[in-house]
Amino acid sequence: MPIVELQHVRKVYDTKVAVEDLSFSVEPGSMFGLLGPNGSGKTSSIRMMIGITLPDSGAVSLFGRPFDRSVLARVGYLPEERGLYKKMNVLDQLVFLGSLHGLSTAEARRRSKEWCERLNIAEALKKKTEDLSKGMQQKIQFISTLLHEPDLIIMDEPFTGLDPVNAALLMDVLVEMRGHGKAILFSTHRMDQVEKMCDAIALIHNSKLVLSGSMREIKARYPRNRVEIQFDGDDAFLRHPAVASVKHYPGRAEIVLRASDTLNDDSQSLLATAIRCAQITRFEITQPTLEEIFIEKVNESTPRGNITEIRHTAGRPDQPEKVAAHA
Amino acid sequence: MHNVWLIARREYLERVRTRGFVITTIMIPVVMLGFLVGSIVLGAHESMDRRIVVVSQDLPLAEAVQSALQTAPRTASTVQPNPGHFNLRAAARPLKFTVDVMEPATGTRDLLDQQLDSNEIDGYLWIQPATAPGGQPAFSYTPRSSSDRATSDAVTAALNKVLLRQQLARSGATAGAADALMQPAEVQPVRGSHHRDRASSMVSIGALFFLMYLVIMLYGMNVARSVIEEKTSRIFEVMLAAVRPEEMMAGKIIGVGAVGITQMGIWLTAIFIAAGSSSGINIGGETLHPSLTGPQVAYFLVFFLLGYLFYSAIAAALGAMTNSEQELQQMNIFLMLPLLACFVALGTVMMTPDSTLAQVLAFIPPFTPLLMYMRVSLGHPHAWETILSITMLAGSTAVLIWLTSRIYRVGVLMYGKRPSLSELLRWLKYS
Numbered sequence: 001m002p003i004v005e006l007q008h009v010r011k012v013y014d015t016k017v018a019v020e021d022l023s024f025s026v027e028p029g030s031m032f033g034l035l036g037p038n039g040s041g042k043t044s045s046i047r048m049m050i051g052i053t054l055p056d057s058g059a060v061s062l063f064g065r066p067f068d069r070s071v072l073a074r075v076g077y078l079p080e081e082r083g084l085y086k087k088m089n090v091l092d093q094l095v096f097l098g099s100l101h102g103l104s105t106a107e108a109r110r111r112s113k114e115w116c117e118r119l120n121i122a123e124a125l126k127k128k129t130e131d132l133s134k135g136m137q138q139k140i141q142f143i144s145t146l147l148h149e150p151d152l153i154i155m156d157e158p159f160t161g162l163d164p165v166n167a168a169l170l171m172d173v174l175v176e177m178r179g180h181g182k183a184i185l186f187s188t189h190r191m192d193q194v195e196k197m198c199d200a201i202a203l204i205h206n207s208k209l210v211l212s213g214s215m216r217e218i219k220a221r222y223p224r225n226r227v228e229i230q231f232d233g234d235d236a237f238l239r240h241p242a243v244a245s246v247k248h249y250p251g252r253a254e255i256v257l258r259a260s261d262t263l264n265d266d267s268q269s270l271l272a273t274a275i276r277c278a279q280i281t282r283f284e285i286t287q288p289t290l291e292e293i294f295i296e297k298v299n300e301s302t303p304r305g306n307i308t309e310i311r312h313t314a315g316r317p318d319q320p321e322k323v324a325a326h327a
Numbered sequence: 328m329h330n331v332w333l334i335a336r337r338e339y340l341e342r343v344r345t346r347g348f349v350i351t352t353i354m355i356p357v358v359m360l361g362f363l364v365g366s367i368v369l370g371a372h373e374s375m376d377r378r379i380v381v382v383s384q385d386l387p388l389a390e391a392v393q394s395a396l397q398t399a400p401r402t403a404s405t406v407q408p409n410p411g412h413f414n415l416r417a418a419a420r421p422l423k424f425t426v427d428v429m430e431p432a433t434g435t436r437d438l439l440d441q442q443l444d445s446n447e448i449d450g451y452l453w454i455q456p457a458t459a460p461g462g463q464p465a466f467s468y469t470p471r472s473s474s475d476r477a478t479s480d481a482v483t484a485a486l487n488k489v490l491l492r493q494q495l496a497r498s499g500a501t502a503g504a505a506d507a508l509m510q511p512a513e514v515q516p517v518r519g520s521h522h523r524d525r526a527s528s529m530v531s532i533g534a535l536f537f538l539m540y541l542v543i544m545l546y547g548m549n550v551a552r553s554v555i556e557e558k559t560s561r562i563f564e565v566m567l568a569a570v571r572p573e574e575m576m577a578g579k580i581i582g583v584g585a586v587g588i589t590q591m592g593i594w595l596t597a598i599f600i601a602a603g604s605s606s607g608i609n610i611g612g613e614t615l616h617p618s619l620t621g622p623q624v625a626y627f628l629v630f631f632l633l634g635y636l637f638y639s640a641i642a643a644a645l646g647a648m649t650n651s652e653q654e655l656q657q658m659n660i661f662l663m664l665p666l667l668a669c670f671v672a673l674g675t676v677m678m679t680p681d682s683t684l685a686q687v688l689a690f691i692p693p694f695t696p697l698l699m700y701m702r703v704s705l706g707h708p709h710a711w712e713t714i715l716s717i718t719m720l721a722g723s724t725a726v727l728i729w730l731t732s733r734i735y736r737v738g739v740l741m742y743g744k745r746p747s748l749s750e751l752l753r754w755l756k757y758s
Contacts, residue, residue: 050568052564052567052568052740053740069571072568072569073569075568077564077565077568079561079564079565079568080564081561081564082561083557083560083561083562083563083564083565084560084562084565085337085341085557085560085562086556086560087341088337088341096333096337097565097569099333100330100333100334100566100569100570101569141565144565
């Protein structure tokens, strides 16, 4: 029984279509990545999953039943726009948010302390939220999402703004949750994270689903036509007939091979040529990365669109990208 | 319901614990009392001495005016001020006149004008002898300050008295008969049990009116501000994953309102303790006995609660529609205008609580809480008027809350530009 199931969901704000004919499902004990560029409809889809907004058509089921607010106590939601009461004491805040999800005060208090110790921020409990560093606030928010031990954890861009150490810490927690049979859905545009962690993905672009399925399945659809070489010496081998395109960096080249039935032979032949020209320190044959698949898919679905880079390096702007009326 | 309770409790505790709450609770009555004490003390120290000059060729006439001014107590308050009873206006103390009499000469007017300018005299009365025999002389009074009505009135009254005595004498009345005729009637205000201590209860009712106005405005603004705070801190999405927007709004209004009621309760208790103590509140030798009847307090609570709900619903909608304090400031006019209008109408309603104007105004829902409370406390509205106005207020509050909750539901997730009116109407249609 899938934990989340969306069937042909559609949502329109005024004249803008936010989500169009979206279907996917999330299994228990799995990690699901919802991918897409800014404004593609990720947040709109998530809001419909937890009843903040209702779909115009289509159906949302949680825990095998049509959506009903009573299941919200089993859902933990971390919104993209983080929010805590700034003036409130951290422990009070966690207890308050926990009791809104049905915990008793004593239980919420006990779990808050446990979690803060686990995430190394026990000293924050007595402080005012506004006195904490941004990273600490993120952790508090993270804890508030998990405090009531939800069976479904939904996180909208959970790792943005976290330093690598803390991001890794929180990822470990999520992986552990998956081990306990919880379903985890998160949206992101950081493909490297998805590739590492997710069991299944759905890729949306311009409100439409362009790709979905399990990670293994999707990857299997793509040939091993990428070659990465680190070398020292002549780069003449890059003009090998099997090479379709090259990104050439000092001492390093990322090669895409021409599509053919004899990819394996082509790559070996390329290696042989390279050895004659230069000193090879690394030679690796890979599948396209998720990022490349993503770019390819997005470009397919918008012929004139020319996205080559979707990774976000800069922080997100304070204002969310969409200001259309949300019903 | 449990969620509403949790949200209300959070709002309440977070507010009551702040230093701001303690400060406003203490400062507002202190400031109000300060104004009261200040005006009384200032009034008490205001000089009641007046020095005027009567210029006339007819010296006996001028001297009659002189003696009339110097002997008679010059105000209506010949009634002894009741000890232990608060005198609203210190101006009720009698004026004391020093009157000089002069014969006109060249340069007299210039001299007197000079003396006016240098504050040596408070005014001068110029008596022009009658041009025709048997005619009235012409009088002109030049005050130092045209706002000093009490002095001009006193001079006019003295003149009338003197002239009347002259007329009586001319028509043959003896001095004794004239005196007897001119004995002023004394009216003693009788204090029935119902209207006991009217001036004092006016003060209490006025103070409550002001408190109601203040608390509704203050806490209405608080509701709006707290909605905006939740918007800017983006806590809404976290909350909406667990509770309905209607629950959030209800919890917020109840929680913030409870803070207002707590504050009001502290003030009312303080007033009652003061009223209960036999000495009253002693201010500069005068004593203030706040007195309120049970029904007055009950009506106060009813109108305060309904008024708060009415205005906080508007405030919640304003908060949901705007994105920042600055934007809220611009929209505030919708909250402030009706309240200010009540303040403007206060004078009329206080003086003539049962006039048609007061009746009509008190039926308009935004004005009902403050103005109908005033009417009920000071006038004698029919029972149906009271019931109808409360029903109308309660009904319109319910409609308003319904509308607001729809605006709220859409508005809280809106960041960016303020909605236009047509967008707002569209929000109301969303479910």
